Amino acid sequence: MATKIVEPEAGPRSKRAAILAAAVDHFGEAGFEATKWSTVAERVGIGQTALYHYFESKTHCLLTIMRLELQRSHDKFTEATEDVAEPVEALRAAVRAAYDVSDQEVLQMRILQNHMDLLSGPRKSKREEAERVAARQLVQVVERDWTNLLVRGMSQGAFPLRDAQLLGASVLGLIVSVWRWYRPSGPTPLSEVGELIEGACVRMVAT
Numbered sequence: 001m002a003t004k005i006v007e008p009e010a011g012p013r014s015k016r017a018a019i020l021a022a023a024v025d026h027f028g029e030a031g032f033e034a035t036k037w038s039t040v041a042e043r044v045g046i047g048q049t050a051l052y053h054y055f056e057s058k059t060h061c062l063l064t065i066m067r068l069e070l071q072r073s074h075d076k077f078t079e080a081t082e083d084v085a086e087p088v089e090a091l092r093a094a095v096r097a098a099y100d101v102s103d104q105e106v107l108q109m110r111i112l113q114n115h116m117d118l119l120s121g122p123r124k125s126k127r128e129e130a131e132r133v134a135a136r137q138l139v140q141v142v143e144r145d146w147t148n149l150l151v152r153g154m155s156q157g158a159f160p161l162r163d164a165q166l167l168g169a170s171v172l173g174l175i176v177s178v179w180r181w182y183r184p185s186g187p188t189p190l191s192e193v194g195e196l197i198e199g200a201c202v203r204m205v206a207t
Contacts, residue, residue, distance in 0.1 A: 016054045018044045020068070021104070023061050028107025032062055032115065056127055062115060063123075063131035069108040070138035076100070077145050087153030088206055094149060095201050098175050099194030106190075109179040146172050150205060159205050171201050 022043035026035040037058045041048040055061040080097035084090040101109070119136050123129040146168035153159035178193055 014054075015044055015046055015050070019051065019054055019061065020065060023058075024065055024104055024107050024111065027062060027065070027111050032058070032111070056125060059118075059123075060125065060128045060131065062111070063118065063128055063135060065108060066112050066115060066119070067131050067135040067138060069105075069112045070135055070142060072105070072108070073098070074138060074142050074145065077142070081149065087149070087156055087158035088202060090149055091153065091202060091205060092198055094146070095175060095198040096194060099178075099190055099197070101190075103184050106179065106182065106184060109176070113176055113179045143168060143172065153205070160207075167205060171204060174200060174204075 019040060022040045023035075026039060026043070035058070037051060038048045040058075040061075041051050051061075055064065076097045077094055080093045081090045084093050119132055119139065123132050143165075147164050150159060150164040150168050150171075154161050154164060175197060178197065182188075182190065182193060184190070
């Protein structure tokens with residue numbers, strides 16, 4: 001049975017979205033370990049104690065960011081590929097969607113990739129564990145999405161028959177590896193990076 005996280009209602013006075021945005025900025029730029037929890041509170045304009053109304057720890061906030069990013073990635077993949085019948089075009093659409101992101105989403109993906117090991121073991125806190133389990137399940141959903149796309153292409157004769165699960169993990173690994181080094185302020189625009197990776201994925205899968 002899938003773990004379901006019930007999102008708190010964001011009332012007009014809620015600081016949850018602001019806390020998440022500030023945490024993304026600091027965790028993504030300075031790093032999770034280097035960011036003090038009090039720094040996030042200062043950025044939002046609240047006392048540190050008020051943070052605990054929304055997140056019981058800095059790690060709880062981190063896991064929430066990771067889970068939300070995985071959900072966004074899954075939703076983007078689905079939207080990009082659901083109406084594309086031709087397998088090669090569906091693959092291209094999926095890769096393009098992965099790089100059709102805002103600067104904040106770049107930070108979210110950097111955070112996710114830098115802390116994937118956090119999802120491997122159980123947490124003592126119930127709230128942290130609920131977020132971890134939900135994120136782990138979303139990782140499996142994302143991997144299943146890519147595997148199923150390749151299986152469909154193989155069944156239609158568009159892709160050579162291979163181990164679809166291994167190939168899907170390889171393609172996804174290539175795509176997400178970009179977020180460990182890419183910086184929006186760097187010399188290479190993301191559009192150019194995406195075009196390069198798109199071509200590499202098509203060659204890997206279709207030839």
